[in-house]
Amino acid sequence: MEYCSSGSLLSVLESPENAFGLPEDEFLVVLRCVVAGMNHLRENGIVHRDIKPGNIMRLVGEEGQSIYKLTDFGAARELDDDEKFVSVYGTEEYLHPDMYERAVLRKPQQKAFGVTVDLWSIGVTLYHAATGSLPFIPFGGPRRNKEIMYRITTEKPAGAIAGAQRRENGPLEWSYTLPITCQLSLGLQSQLVPILANILEVEQAKCWGFDQFFAETSDILQRVVIHVFSLSQAVLHHVYIHAHNTIAIFQEAVHKQTSVAPRHQEYLFEGHLCVLEPSISAQHIAHTTTSSPLTLFSTAIPKGLAFRDPALDVPKFVPKVDLQADYNTAKGVLGAGYQALRLARVLLDGQELMLRGLHWVMEVLQATCRRTLEVARTSLLYLSSSLGTERSSSVAGMPEIQELKVAAELRSRLRTLAEVLSRCSQNITETQESLSSLSQELVKSRDQVHEDRSIQQIQCCLDKMNFIYKQFKKSRMRPGLGYNEEQIHKLDKMNFSHLAKRLLQVFQEECVQKYQASLVTHGKRMRVVHETRNHLRLVGCSVAACNTEAQGVQESLSKILEDLSHQLLQDRAKGAQASPPPIAPYPSPTPKDLLLHMQELCEGMKLLASDLLDNNRIIERLNRVPAAPDV
Structure with missing residues (x-):
């Protein structure tokens, strides 16, 4: 076999960086490799019987990617799906409860075991890789409280994937989800948890077989x-x-x-x-x-990232010098420090995504303002140019021509629509100014995020803590320390604690507090964006309604003027053959002047109608363009 130079999966999980489980990309690599290895074993009728992180070796591929391999087949044997075995092998934390009862508790029982015992071990291994800890933990640990360990695994309710006893003689607590400290996304967790629940099943009749396990895991890997x-x-x-x-x-x-x-x-x-x-x-x-x-x-309320404060997972050093205990404590503190670093990066990235997304929304809303303003101003220009001449007023007041009264009312309505469009234009201009002001705020906030140095401060503390941790790792292998070395060790413990306190202080004050403040500000800005979006929709509807109504008014006006023009032509023809009419009690324009004026007015209204039709076509095309999303 080729040399696997990067240790085992257990050594990867023992690293403080992975104290709370593997990153999502690396976990998927482990899942893919373990499933491929087990699939090969089942195709050849082999049961491994000792699957655990220590027997999964890691090497680095030519492109820098991890490759994991199943190894150590000392306990393996040929076994078909329908065959059983009675001999017991394996590592107790990863053993199927039936095998645990016989091998660890030494209780006599005549149970035979099938190939599904490997599935239980795979379930424990995958949980360990995802979370950095074992799924079943009695008070004092699995090796110290074996009876409770057996109880947890055998009394586990259906659907539960983990169980723990928090205090001595305390109740058993069950978990149906992965812990919040896990680095896997909720999307992946929703796919993985049902698999864990069905292979961490004590009753072999309820436990999945390998066919279903391979089908479900392959389904994840193909997504x-x-x-x-x-x-x-x-x-x-x-x-x-x-x-x-x-x-x-x-x-x-x-x-x-x-x-x-x-x-x-x-x-x-x-x-x-x-x-x-x-x-x-x-x-x-x-x-x-x-x-x-x-x-x-969407219109949801900002809730932000849910996370557990790393300070809650920081152990404390014992006062006396205990090399093994000090090493374990330093490892736990360092693991919490790396968790704080990851969370700090996620919180900072979240602020960047919030500000960037809002910036894009501002651009979309500004574009909507420009389009609506262009339509409103174009319509207003057409109406203003048409209504600039009031020459018809001299004839509109003639009581004996009812049609001219209606025409005057329609022109009055066009003036009202022009006033509405003018107000809409002013409103849109004010909205543009408000959006520009908010955009300037976003630029300042993004500059502050880019200038944030909390990640560098946390990383600096971690580098120094890591150096001390490596010293502790070496020291624990020694039988004892001399007086001077012991004093140096005590000083290192003090420095390590001081660095950890500083790291967590930076995380709380520079990362968490700023993130929480950014969430509050983000919520206020989102409300402004949502209100602005709705306001622009109303204004846009008003502009469109004004254009539609103006077109209808113009069509009615054009029809009236055309009818009047036609009537005057007929009256003129009849007047040439009839006797002169009696003198009117008040002055009135001659038929010739009235006809010329009506023809002028009709031509003007036709031009306005044509312009409004063109404007409506523009609006229809704009309406077919996707609107800015609701926020």
Whole structure:
């Protein structure tokens, strides 16, 4: 076999960086390799019987990727799916409870074991890789309290994936989810937890077989991940779907994680609106990463990232010099420090995603303002140019021509619509100024995030703590320390504690408090954005309604003027043959002047009607452009 130079999975998990489990990408590599190795064993009728992190070796591939291999087949034997064995092998923390009862508790029993005992060991191993700890922990530890360890594994309720006893003689507590300190996304956890629940099953009749295990794990490994940042909730989600799934299935998966219904889901990607048709393949979604996700809009209240304060997981040094205990304490403190560093990066990235997403929304709203303002001003210009001449007023007041009275009323309505459009234009201009002011605030906030040095401060503390930790690691292998070395060791303990306190102080004051303040500010800005969006919709509807009504008024006005013009032509023809009419009791324009004026007015109204029709076509085209998403 080739030399695996990077130790075992156990050594990877023993590193303080992985005290709370592997990162998601690395865990998926472990899952893929373990499933492939077990699949090969089952194809050849082999049961391993001692699967654990210590028997999974790691090497680094040519491209720097991890490769994990199942090793140590000293306990393996040929066994088909329907065969049983009675001999007992394995490591007790990873043993199936039936084997544990016989091998560890030494209780006589006549049970025979099948290939599914490997599935139990795989379940414990995967839980360990995902969380950094064993799933079943009695008070005092598995090796010190074996009877309680057996009780936890055999009394575990259906669906539970972990159990613990927090205090001596205390009750057993069950967990149905992975701990909050786990680095796996909720999207992956939702796929993994049902698998763990069904292979960590004591009763072999209820436990999955290898066929179902391979089917479900392969289903996970064949999925692609789409990163979605919910701007309103300020949370980054990992959505696992198959590449051949439709957008509708993707939206349902987003719904499960965010509670945002598909009909309310609108997306931006890198500043551009994404129109996702439910019937097309999810392959059309752009490639996303944690730093470049799809941005989802909704009206939800910002809740931010949920996490456990690393300070709660920091052990304390014992006063006396105990090399092994000091090493274990330093390892635990360092693990909490690395967890704080990861959380600090996530919180800072979350602030960046919030500000970047809001910036994109500002751009979309500004574009909406420009389009609506252009339509309003164009319509206003047409109306103003048409209504600039009031020459018809001299004839509009003639009581004996009812049609001219109606025409005057219609022109009055056009003036009213022009006033409405003028107010809308002014309103949009004020909204643009408000958005520009908010955009300037976002620029300042982004500059502050980019200037943040809390990550560097935490990293500096960790580097110094790591140096002391390595000294403790060497010292624990020695039988004892001389007087001078012991004094140096005590000083190192003091320095280590001081660095840990400083690290956690930076995390709390520079990272957590700023993040919480940013969430409050983000919530206020999102409310402003939502109100502005709704306001622009109302203004846009008013502009569109004014254009539609103006077109109707203009058509009615044109028809009246055409009828009047036609009537005057007929009256003129009849007047040439009839006797002169009696003198009117008050002066009136001659038929010739009235006819010329009506013709002028008719031509002007026709031009206005044509302009309004063109304007409506522009509005219709704008309405077909996707609207800015609800926020």
